[in-house]
Amino acid sequence: xxxxxxxxxxxxxxxxxxxxxxxxxxxxxxxxxxxxxxxxxxxxxxxxxxxxxxxxxxxxxxxxxxxxxxxxxxxxxxxxxxxxxxxxxxxxxxxxxxxxxxxxxxxxxxxxxxxxxxxxxxxxxxxxxxxxxxxxxxxxxxxxxxxxxxxxxxxxxxxxxxxxxxxxxxxxx
Numbered sequence: 001x002x003x004x005x006x007x008x009x010x011x012x013x014x015x016x017x018x019x020x021x022x023x024x025x026x027x028x029x030x031x032x033x034x035x036x037x038x039x040x041x042x043x044x045x046x047x048x049x050x051x052x053x054x055x056x057x058x059x060x061x062x063x064x065x066x067x068x069x070x071x072x073x074x075x076x077x078x079x080x081x082x083x084x085x086x087x088x089x090x091x092x093x094x095x096x097x098x099x100x101x102x103x104x105x106x107x108x109x110x111x112x113x114x115x116x117x118x119x120x121x122x123x124x125x126x127x128x129x130x131x132x133x134x135x136x137x138x139x140x141x142x143x144x145x146x147x148x149x150x151x152x153x154x155x156x157x158x159x160x161x162x163x164x165x166x167x168x169x170x171x172x173x
Contacts, residue, residue: 001108002106002107002108002122002130002133003130004130004131004132004133005129005130005131006129006130007128007129007130008027008035008037008122008124008128008129008130009027009103009106009107010026010027010028011026011027011096011102011103011106012024012025012026012027013025013072013096013097013098013103014077014096014097015070015077015080015094015095015096015097016077016080016081016084016094016095016097017094018090019084019085019089019090019091020081020084020085020090022077022081023094025070025094025096027124027128028128030068030124031126031127031128032126033066033067033068033126034065034066034067034068034123034124034125034126034151034154034155035067035068035070035122035123035124036055036062036067036068036069036070036121036122036123036124036147036151037070037072037107037121037122037124038051038055038069038070038071038072038119038120038121038122038142038147039071039072039073039104039107039109039117039118039119039120039121040052040071040072040073040117040119041073041116041117041118041119041138042073042074042075042116043073043075043079043080043082043083044079044083044087047138047139047140047141048073048141049087049088050141051119051141051142051144052071052088052091052095053088053091054143054144054145055069055071055091055093055144056088056089056091056092056093057144058144058145058148059091059092059093061148062148062151065148065151065152065155066126067151068093069092069093070093070094070096071091071093071094071095071096072095072096072098072103072104072117073095073096073097073098073116073117074098074099074101074104074110074115074116074117075097075098075099076097076099077095077096077097078097079097080095080097098117101115101117104117107120107122108120108135109135111138116138118135118136118137118138119135119136119137119138119140119141119142120133120134120135121133121134121135121142121147123147123150123151123154125154131154132150132151132154149164149165149166152166156170158170158171159171159172159173
């Protein structure tokens with residue numbers, strides 16, 4: 001099970017990039033960048049596209065923070081490609097196909113009884129260490145603006161109170 005302050009589980013997997021091309025990616029490809037890795041249950045569902053499209057909407061803000069966004073589900077890259085073509089449009093970030101469920105299992109988000117991943121989000125620092133993780137119910141979508149807030153707070157290196165936003169004062173130790 002992954003833990004805060006520990007190395008993120010490494011993986012190599014096929015992903016859909018640039019709206020339809022297939023590419024093998026490895027987590028270590030992104031050393032030196034912050035990585036926001038999020039898992040979602042399935043393609044062609046109801047809540048999932050709202051999350052994927054919101055990460056797309058805020059893509060330039062993640063880029064400004066030297067962060068790469070990676071989406072992952074247990075679907076194949078062929079399913080991802082079709083969903084992107086039919087419904088989502090180019091996302092601007094890779095969608096990883098985890099048909100073996102190894103990545104989902106390694107990150108502790110695989111629901112063994114159903115065989116799908118729950119909604120898990122991991123922020124990995126430029127050295128490959130997990131600095132944030134959130135795992136929650138299938139029915140509730142996450143908010144990319146909260147992930148941006150957390151990423152900005154982590155990058156500040158300071159103590160950040162509940163509700164802290166960029167521009168707010170930091171807590172003094």
